[in-house]
Amino acid sequence: MLRVGLLGAGRIGQVHAVNIAGHDRSALVAVADVNTEASGKLAAQFGAEVRTSEEILADSGIDAVLVATSTDTHSDLIEAATAAGKAVLCEKPVDLSLARAKACKVKADASSVPVMIGFNRRFDPNFATLRAALAAGEIGRAELLSVTSFDPSPPPLSYIRVSGGLFRDMMIHDFDMAGFIMGDAPVRVHAAGSSIVDPAIGAAGDVDTAVVTLTYGDGRLAVIRNSRRAVYGYDQRLELLGSGGLLSAANMLENTVSKATAQGVVSAKPLFFFLERYMPAYAAEWSAFVAAVLDGGEVPVTLDDGIRALALAEAATQSARTGRPVVPEI
Template sequence: MTKIKIGIIGVGRIGKLHAGHLVRQPNAEVSIVSDVAVTEELRQWAAELGIPRISADYRDVLRDPDIQAVYICSSTHTHVPLIEEAAEQGKHIFCEKPVSMDYVQTERALEAVKKHGVLLQTGFNRRFDHNFKRVRDCVQSGQIGDPHLIKITSRDPAPPPADYIRVSGGLFMDMAIHDFDMARFVANSEVQEVYAQGAVLIDPAIGELGDIDTAITTLKFANGALGVIDNSRQAVYGYDQRVEVFGSAGCIQIANDHSNTAEISTKDAVFRDNPKYFFLERYEQAYADENRAFLQAIASGGQTPVDGNDALQAERIAAAAKRSLQEGRPVKLEEL
């Protein structure tokens, strides 16, 4: 079997996660990784995974003629120039979300991808989750009729540190962007209007940095459906990820994933374990499946299942939500 040779730019938490999945794929070979901080710990990690090369210069990845695909897992502000350079070098690209903090810059990156005829897949891994995929399939099959209401709950177990908040792009771009993509995905329709409300109810430091930690976003879709997304930076009981789609012929709901299905009943109460704690646990299989889908697209010459337009539309919704919060009014996507 011919292996697809891959380079990874940025091997922090998410880059290491992808590398760990890729080295287990029979049709992939991680040939080189690059990071601005090449430590002895990083060298040891690469050696343990059998990755032969590590560099502090990302150009070593992009200029290697044997590398067919590049994973961009570096800081968000680097994504657009790296996509442009990778496309110029004829590399297929997997880019973590968001592609950029500014959808106009994302459009620039997509032009480079189109110009050079390479594939681009963006890291909306939740589309590959077994629960969310079931909802999408149910809606597409017509089993619940026409979608009327889409409800998404997305709450993290604990807020990130201030240093992360400072560069994150804000709750809508950093956290809720997954939910904006999921709303499009399960509704099978584009968002036309956004109305967002937000508050600082968890950590005053988040507010001091100009962000919010709690939000409600309502959506109007082109197919007539309505949506509501609730976000919180802190759910003390674990990672809370639920979806409901109510339609003209029925309803589909998905609950949280738990580490087991045990339920303990006593005279005092009925108990079960908390949901899985964070995204690394909840979406472990989804990450593996999104990597497999990217490799399959390269091997077959087909399209990636989550392309650059998906990234662009989620970013536009995030931008509309931010404007809505600032101006206290609904914002139509066409205003952007």
């Protein structure tokens, strides 16, 4: 049984608490958050103790921690946890700074404990099936990947100001997905972004609409499209063109009923919120982490993966600012 301390009791911490407590091979032992009301409520819900992060890290009876705190604390907590001999599952991104993330990896690598980065979309059954079909040679060689990721509405401006920007906060999932599908890192990143959803986002120094093209060393291409506004729901799609065919993963809809009449064909909208869309993926992600720690296998999403995605995010941020292609620092 994996005894787990949860660092962070916010929205995503609450999702993870459900999976930790509900898994037959893990137990939620303690919860920490700077908001003691939030940690107290979550701990009471699952029969865990309220502690500080320092107390959790110092407890030799806790085997692993899940880091769901603000991004600017991730590297510090990864370093402290691995130094204490605890396995770590840390929400994306590793850090807001690529240099800091690389320094964190050096310290974490000095320990022998597993560190996994929380890119949950790899565990979505649709995306995982698409990747497996590619690996099985069902469409030949991958040539052109298209990733669509549109949020139904922007987050609050208070979040935008501390998020690190759309490329580090939102599109970083898609950078990781491109690596997951294409198998390696691009040699060039070209990005364009604007603030057309909400001018206040632009005034805060961010963009809300962006397109990025990734060019790989062998000529393959990936195109990523992000928007903070899709009024019809949470739009998450993949399309992969190969030398022998096409693979695509469509949206998850509110239901599978469609109506066809002389006026046209109508179906349900996509699921509206990311938690509805990706709850199965979060559960599968946690199962993979537990298995890696208890059974001694490799974690499926490494610190290197997290650093690669962050490097692409930094390159895209620079490219969008200058209008020029950028070689990522991977």
